[in-house]
Structures are given as C-alpha cells and as structure tokens.
Amino acid sequence: MTFSELELIEPIQKALKQEGYTKPTLIQAQAIPLLLAQNDLLGCAQTGTGKTAAFAIPILQLLHLQGPQQKGSRRIKALIVTPTRELAIQIGESFASYGKNLHLTHTVIFGGVGQKAQTDMLQKGVDILIATPGRLLDLMNQRFVSLRDVNFFVLDEADRMLDMGFIHDVNKIIAVLPKKRQSLFFSATMPPAITKLANTILDNPVRVEVTPVSSTADTINQFLYYVDKGNKNDLLLHILDDKAIKTALVFTRTKHGADKVVKVLAAQGIKAAAIHGNKSQNARQNALENFKNQTIKVLVATDIAARGIDIDELAHVINFEIPNIAETYVHRIGRTGRAGANGTALSFCDAEEKEFLKDIHKLINKAIPVIEDHPFPFKGIIPPKKENDRRGPKSFKQGGSNKPSGNSSRNNSSGNRTEGNSGNSSGRPKKQYYKEKANR
Structure with missing residues (x-):
C-alpha cells in the first residue's frame, strides 16, 4: 500500500512526497482510514512505529475539510496532550511538515520556560494545540486557553503519562472537553490502569494493535x-x-x-x-x-x-x-x-x-x-x-x-x-x- 491509496487530499499528498514518504507504516495504514471515517481509536504500538503521522495526517485533513476559520478569531479545534517537552516539540514538527500546504495554524506549549511567547501565539488564535499537561492546566487557569471548541482530542504516550504521575492532570483536562468530539488514545503498553483510563475517554473505539507489547523489533x-x-x-x-x-x-x-x-x-x-x-x-x-x-x-x-x-x-x-x-x-x-x-x-x-x-x-x-x-x-x-x-x-x-x-x-x-x-x-x-x- 502507498499513501496515494489512502484517499488523502492533494496538499497532504504533496507534503508527504516532499518529506520522502511513500509507503505508510502498519499503524498508519490501519489508523488513517479509521480516523478519516471519524471513529474513536485505541492505538497500541511500539515506539518508532509512526503513530504521530497516524493521527496528525487525518486530523489535518478533517480540519481542512471543515473550512477555514476567520483570521483573528481562531479557536482550538484539535488538542494533543503528551507527557514531555521533547515529544511535544516533535509532534509540533510533524504537524508543520504534513500541513505545510494547508492554511492551518498550530503551537506547542510546555513548562520549564517562560510563557509569554506561548501566550502570544495563543492570543493570535490557533487551530491545533500540542501541550504537556502541567503547562496546559496552568494556562487554562489563567484563561489563555479555552477547550470548548475542541473537535479532536489525542492522548499520546498514555502509559508514560501514568508513570510520570500526570493522571490527575489528565482527568482535569478531560473534564472540560466537549462531550461531542473524536478521541484518540495511544499507548505502548496496555496494563489494566491504562485500559481503565481509555474507557473514560473513548466512545466505542476501534482498536489498532500493530505488534504485541512484549515484542522487540527484528531489526x-x-x-x-x-x-x-x-x-x-x-x-x-x-x-x-x-x-x-x-x-x-x-x-x-x-x-x-x-x-x-x-x-x-x-x-x-x-x-x-x-x-x-x-x-x-x-x-x-x-x-x-x-x-x-x-x-x-x-x-x-x-x-x-x-x-x-x-x-x-x-x-x-x-x-x-x-x-x-x-x-x-x-x-x-x-x-x-x-x-x-x-x-x-x-x-x-x-x-x-x-x-x-x-x-x-x-x-x-x-x-x-x-x-x-x-x-x-x-x-x-x-x-x-x-x-x-x-x-x-x-x-x-x-x-x-x-x-x-x-x-x-x-x-x-x-x-x-x-x-x-x-x-x-x-x-x-x-x-x-x-x-x-x-x-x-
């Protein structure tokens, strides 16, 4: 299978070609069609399997098809929550690469640095927000972030989120999200606590599991x-x-x-x-x-x-x-x-x-x-x-x-x-x- 067989719009196809992408990974091939059909998704995949593209590409396409928001009044339509600054930055880079030919905006917020540059971007208005839990809650409390218009919610690296003690922050974020939304949940492992968390976020999800959680790559x-x-x-x-x-x-x-x-x-x-x-x-x-x-x-x-x-x-x-x-x-x-x-x-x-x-x-x-x-x-x-x-x-x-x-x-x-x-x-x-x- 190639990306051209996944019914992606031309601007995204062009961006993928520019990035040297030709064939989707297994999780991309399975997840992208399901997400374009607006299903909730529970994804279990090893690190390095390409899951960022698996959710970024369909979110970009669905947002584009919704039509442009008026400049100066952009509201957050997609929220991606991830546990670390490094992951947040990498996800932001992926959205920039795949969406380079679209008129969509995104920003990344995380703690450990001054907030002014981040709040300046938020006040200009963004379509997509990639965030770590602590900084997100902080800026929500300061009223720099509103999640009332979120249509797409992604919880990435959920097992690591749990390990790092972010479970209470995640629950606070989920509590203020609109009930009507498309939710995506990704985790490398699926212990009982993660399964329980997924059940509170997802609505009748399709499960995609590309490799057993205990396996190591043959390479x-x-x-x-x-x-x-x-x-x-x-x-x-x-x-x-x-x-x-x-x-x-x-x-x-x-x-x-x-x-x-x-x-x-x-x-x-x-x-x-x-x-x-x-x-x-x-x-x-x-x-x-x-x-x-x-x-x-x-x-x-x-x-x-x-x-x-x-x-x-x-x-x-x-x-x-x-x-x-x-x-x-x-x-x-x-x-x-x-x-x-x-x-x-x-x-x-x-x-x-x-x-x-x-x-x-x-x-x-x-x-x-x-x-x-x-x-x-x-x-x-x-x-x-x-x-x-x-x-x-x-x-x-x-x-x-x-x-x-x-x-x-x-x-x-x-x-x-x-x-x-x-x-x-x-x-x-x-x-x-x-x-x-x-x-x-």
Whole structure:
C-alpha cells in the first residue's frame, strides 16, 4: 500500500512526497482510514512505529475539510496532550511538515520556560494545540486557553503519562472537553490502569494493535554482557573505543547514575551529556540537539527523559543498568532499529540485576545472546555495604565473593555506584522495592 491509496487530499499528498514518504507504516495504514471515517481509536504500538503521522495526517485533513476559520478569531479545534517537552516539540514538527500546504495554524506549549511567547501565539488564535499537561492546566487557569471548541482530542504516550504521575492532570483536562468530539488514545503498553483510563475517554473505539507489547523489533541485534558492577565503567569505555560506534544512547535507572556516567566519560575525553528530569528544559533540548548532530558522542538518559528521543539514524543503545521493569527494556531498545534500519542493543548485567533479566527474557520470550569474550570477566560480585550508608543493610541475600575485583576500587571512586543499586531498609523483596522506588 502507498499513501496515494489512502484517499488523502492533494496538499497532504504533496507534503508527504516532499518529506520522502511513500509507503505508510502498519499503524498508519490501519489508523488513517479509521480516523478519516471519524471513529474513536485505541492505538497500541511500539515506539518508532509512526503513530504521530497516524493521527496528525487525518486530523489535518478533517480540519481542512471543515473550512477555514476567520483570521483573528481562531479557536482550538484539535488538542494533543503528551507527557514531555521533547515529544511535544516533535509532534509540533510533524504537524508543520504534513500541513505545510494547508492554511492551518498550530503551537506547542510546555513548562520549564517562560510563557509569554506561548501566550502570544495563543492570543493570535490557533487551530491545533500540542501541550504537556502541567503547562496546559496552568494556562487554562489563567484563561489563555479555552477547550470548548475542541473537535479532536489525542492522548499520546498514555502509559508514560501514568508513570510520570500526570493522571490527575489528565482527568482535569478531560473534564472540560466537549462531550461531542473524536478521541484518540495511544499507548505502548496496555496494563489494566491504562485500559481503565481509555474507557473514560473513548466512545466505542476501534482498536489498532500493530505488534504485541512484549515484542522487540527484528531489526535490533541484542547482546548481553555479564559484568560486575565495579567494572561497568571500564566495559563501557572499552565498547565506546570501537570506531564503528559514532553515537550511542546509554540508559541508567537513576538521574544520579546518569550524571556519574557522564563524568566518567568526560574524564576519558569522550563528549557526553545527560538528559533527565533534574536538567532544565533548555539543557535537555540542547543535549538532544547536540546528540542528533553528533557534536557529542554519547547521550546518557533515564527512561522518562528518553521517551521523547526519536532519531532514525541511532545505531547503538547501551543498557548500562538493566531496567527493573521488563517492559522498559522493550521501550529502551526501541530507540534503535527504527524506520527499517538495523540497530544494536547492548546490556550490562551485574549480579544484583539477574532477577530483572529473568523477567525480560520471559517477556520477550527469548534469551538475549551473551558475549563472554570481553576484558572484564564476570565474578558475580555484589559490592559490600558501606558503613556510613544510612539506608541500612540489603534485604536480599548476597552471593559470590565480597572482595572487589582488581578494577573495582578505582571504578567505585570514579562514580560508578548508583542510587538504584543501593539496597533498601524496607524489608521488602528487592524487585518489589525497586518497582516502588521507580514509581515514587
């Protein structure tokens, strides 16, 4: 199937050709006709499957067919709510690309920056608003935004919205939307809480699910390194020494851990930046732009911050730490192997993370191939607890030797110890503790 077979209007067809689009992805081929027929839609798709175009293209066409609004009195007809600034900006860029030949206006609003430029655009009048929940509610309360004329509502990345604690904000937004509207709900995973939320938004929706939520793309080559925690920094440096790796996205579980990895890389002359919730919005955006244009070689990210990273040419993802939630592994490695390109995902697993790895193997229904030939052979070491650590002793059983390897003392002093690996005093099992910690 080609885009020309989807009954799209000529201005959109022309824009898609200019962007180099010829064949729709699976979710685009399924969703666009359903949305043009004005159905509510529940979309379940992995990241990188093209879902932004799947909802942006039909919304642009339907708005265009409604006829132009009078200049100076434009009212918001379409609202797209997404969890992060990075995603909001990318969605705005997509609307600009696909709608370049239409007389429709859009703007993007998000927190972490001054609001004047955003409110100036809103006061001029826009057809399409892309927003993060917090800034949207703020500007609604200040009466800069009215949603009473919204005909199209999109909730994007709903599972991440829930993870980030935006559920109450989302419910407040939904409460003021017109009852009569077309609603679209997209999520990479569909746990019960997400299904319940979808039921409050959608009216007799058509469900589109292009891949099982537990699957990983065939274009991604996955490999696993068993390595002691104290040797992870050296293993990362060893891997990055490969000249074939132009850029790499490295994942840590914590913000603190991301910053420490950046310091280790910088000390060895490797240009790197961290992207996480403690960074300012401008710092995050600058880091992402520098990574895209390869000014820096390594971007170190936490899971929430990385959800907005969309780079077709990204060839390498490295899990410096195994995620404590199995589904997160699928999302992480989904940053590579996009748009039909091949990608490589490397994961470092220490003794404390084996339990998480079992959950991942169970979810993806296969074992990740292990690379055993590397300079830092695995000894199964669990680092001993520091005496001055106020968080108390580990509540899980230690295994293997407590003696650090030859490189571990140096690595620990260079900042390899992360908050996510530091035990707990709650008495709860390790996996439960990490899951609770991740959701705080």
